[in-house]
Amino acid sequence: MGERERRTILLGSRRVGIFVPKAQVMSAAEVRRALTRMTHEIAERNQGGSEVVVVGLQTGGVPLAQKLAATFEEIEGSSVFLGSLDVALYRDDIGLRPVLPEATTYIPCDITGKVVVLVDDVIYTGRTVRAALGALGDFGRPKAVQLAVMVDRGHRELPIRPDFVGKNLPTRRDEMVDVSLEGVVIGDLFER
Amino acid sequence: MSDPFLHNLLSIEDLGEEGIAKVIALADVFAEVNKRAIPKVPALRGKTVALAFFEDSTRTRLSFETAARRLSADTITLGKTGSSLNKGESIRDTVRTLEAIGADCLVIRHPCAGVPEQVARWTNISVVNAGDGWHEHPTQALIDCYTLVNMRRLGWPEEDVTGNSRTSESLGSQGESPSPREHAPEELPLRGIKIGIVGDIKHSRVARSDSIAFSRLGAQVVLVSTPPLLPTSLSFWPVEVVHDLDSVIGDLDVLYLLRIQTERGGGRVIPTLREYSLLYALNSSRRALLPRHALIMHPGPVNRGVEVSYDLVDAPSSLVLKQVANGVPIRMAVLYMLLAASGGLQLDSDASLSTAMTHVETGEWMAYSEDTEHRSSGSSTPSVSGQAGERAGV
Numbered sequence: 053m054g055e056r057e058r059r060t061i062l063l064g065s066r067r068v069g070i071f072v073p074k075a076q077v078m079s080a081a082e083v084r085r086a087l088t089r090m091t092h093e094i095a096e097r098n099q100g101g102s103e104v105v106v107v108g109l110q111t112g113g114v115p116l117a118q119k120l121a122a123t124f125e126e127i128e129g130s131s132v133f134l135g136s137l138d139v140a141l142y143r144d145d146i147g148l149r150p151v152l153p154e155a156t157t158y159i160p161c162d163i164t165g166k167v168v169v170l171v172d173d174v175i176y177t178g179r180t181v182r183a184a185l186g187a188l189g190d191f192g193r194p195k196a197v198q199l200a201v202m203v204d205r206g207h208r209e210l211p212i213r214p215d216f217v218g219k220n221l222p223t224r225r226d227e228m229v230d231v232s233l234e235g236v237v238i239g240d241l242f243e244r
Numbered sequence: 245m246s247d248p249f250l251h252n253l254l255s256i257e258d259l260g261e262e263g264i265a266k267v268i269a270l271a272d273v274f275a276e277v278n279k280r281a282i283p284k285v286p287a288l289r290g291k292t293v294a295l296a297f298f299e300d301s302t303r304t305r306l307s308f309e310t311a312a313r314r315l316s317a318d319t320i321t322l323g324k325t326g327s328s329l330n331k332g333e334s335i336r337d338t339v340r341t342l343e344a345i346g347a348d349c350l351v352i353r354h355p356c357a358g359v360p361e362q363v364a365r366w367t368n369i370s371v372v373n374a375g376d377g378w379h380e381h382p383t384q385a386l387i388d389c390y391t392l393v394n395m396r397r398l399g400w401p402e403e404d405v406t407g408n409s410r411t412s413e414s415l416g417s418q419g420e421s422p423s424p425r426e427h428a429p430e431e432l433p434l435r436g437i438k439i440g441i442v443g444d445i446k447h448s449r450v451a452r453s454d455s456i457a458f459s460r461l462g463a464q465v466v467l468v469s470t471p472p473l474l475p476t477s478l479s480f481w482p483v484e485v486v487h488d489l490d491s492v493i494g495d496l497d498v499l500y501l502l503r504i505q506t507e508r509g510g511g512r513v514i515p516t517l518r519e520y521s522l523l524y525a526l527n528s529s530r531r532a533l534l535p536r537h538a539l540i541m542h543p544g545p546v547n548r549g550v551e552v553s554y555d556l557v558d559a560p561s562s563l564v565l566k567q568v569a570n571g572v573p574i575r576m577a578v579l580y581m582l583l584a585a586s587g588g589l590q591l592d593s594d595a596s597l598s599t600a601m602t603h604v605e606t607g608e609w610m611a612y613s614e615d616t617e618h619r620s621s622g623s624s625t626p627s628v629s630g631q632a633g634e635r636a637g638v
Contacts, residue, residue: 190285
């Protein structure tokens with residue numbers, strides 16, 4: 053579990069709970085290897101990826117997408133488009149999650165006819181991805197949309213399945229998974 | 245304002261400096277939406293915004309309507325003609341009718357000061373003041389602040405920004421080029437800027453709201469006009485008053501021009517519009533006295549040839565059309581703040597702009613399952629943290 057400590061979870065300015073970590077399930081090296089493997093899979097699936105646009109979902113998916121795009125360039129020697137997407141305005145539970153001003157949406161090119169690889173840290177109910185698909189439709193008509201996640205924690209509520217997964221991690225609903233490039237930690241969220 | 249969620253926007257004082265900063269931050273989000281191929285988001289789907297304009301309007305009504313529709317809200321519009329007010333129905337009954345029809349928000353403009361505030365007491369739906377008589381026009385003040393803050397982000401006044409270039413955009417938390425974090429949060433975004441508001445101050449709701457908002461953001465405001473066009477008491481305004489435009493024009497960073505409000509009697513208290521023009525209008529000889537970097541603003545509608553000469557409205561240093569364009573994202577931000585279930589952005593007294601920007605640590609942790617939703621809605625009962633008594637004075 054290392055240096056990870058319990059900390060307050062903020063939603064905007066609202067304090068909603070305390071995250072108490074209980075186990076580290078992936079180390080930084082394991083996250084890096086998983087990302088490298090997923091990058092190879094993405095390159096293989098898309099024949100090198102000249103038409104690939106990597107889009108990180110705000111906020112957890114963005115650093116992973118940046119790392120993934122950098123790894124992609126190392127492997128293939130060619131660059132990919134890199135963007136970010138905030139889906140707060142598209143959620144079916146609008147208002148539960150306030151818009152965070154720093155969670156910017158930036159789509160680097162016209163995505164029509166391209167392959168968009170959505171990158172997120174955790175897939176859970178699938179509702180974020182559903183919202184992201186709706187948001188992408190407002191930018192253009194991609195040839196295909198693929199989904200890469202570091203952790204699949206189950207409990208899907210929608211018919212959505214990731215294409216590239218770092219780790220399948222069965223969880224309880226009251227648990228919380230924290231993903232960063234430094235590793236993956238599972239813990240409990242105590243709401244206040 | 246004991247409610248930590250903003251429910252009404254009746255006066256710019258409902259927001260304070262923190263609230264203004266948050267509206268601006270949210271407007272950045274919606275400015276990006278407006279640049280998309282399909283500039284529309286489902287954020288307010290199912291909400292109905294009623295636009296009750298009991299006084300003429302072009303910009304405000306159209307941009308509120310556009311803002312509501314780009315958020316996927318439905319709009320219903322009521323004008324001063326064509327409604328049952330002409331048959332003797334009272335405003336109160338009209339408002340109750342709109343409420344009964346199912347409006348979630350009422351955007352109201354009225355020639356009498358205080359009508360929006362009175363209406364807000366009669367109804368539980370959110371009320372937005374879109375201009376009430378000589379009193380206030382808070383969304384115009386937000387637009388003007390946003391317009392100037394955007395200029396500052398581009399380097400103005402140190403750099404010449406009259407070309408419309410926008411710098412390159414980058415990804416991630418640094419965000420698009422106008423990042424709200426370019427200024428440290430404790431640094432007021434308009435500090436050091438001197439703004440001269442010139443014209444019919446007395447009858448101008450824009451002058452009142454702008455004076456408050458600009459000074460809240462750190463700007464120095466000078467009102468320039470002839471005594472008949474100034475309010476009788478200015479002791480509570482955070483401003484300096486000057487009667488001679490030419491004595492201050494050389495120090496101004498912004499020249500904010502106002503129209504003579506003839507419909508409110510502004511034309512009757514001065515001898516002739518021609519004399520007014522000679523003393524206070526922006527013409528080419530006064531343009532030469534203005535510093536090179538100075539910007540020209542006007543809330544519209546412009547009476548060309550009266551407060552400003554014909555060609556100068558379209559000068560590169562004129563922000564008039566930028567102000568109009570910024571009306572849409574600002575009004576989207578306001579409607580979203582009032583109508584999104586969480587209040588969009590929360591207005592805690594202890595919440596600074598920087599805490600509002602704290603990352604949610606992981607994406608999916610907030611279980612969107614039914615049971616959690618119950619808990620969330622239960623625990624979202626606002627913990628009323630007393631609004632710091634910073635609202636006095638202006």
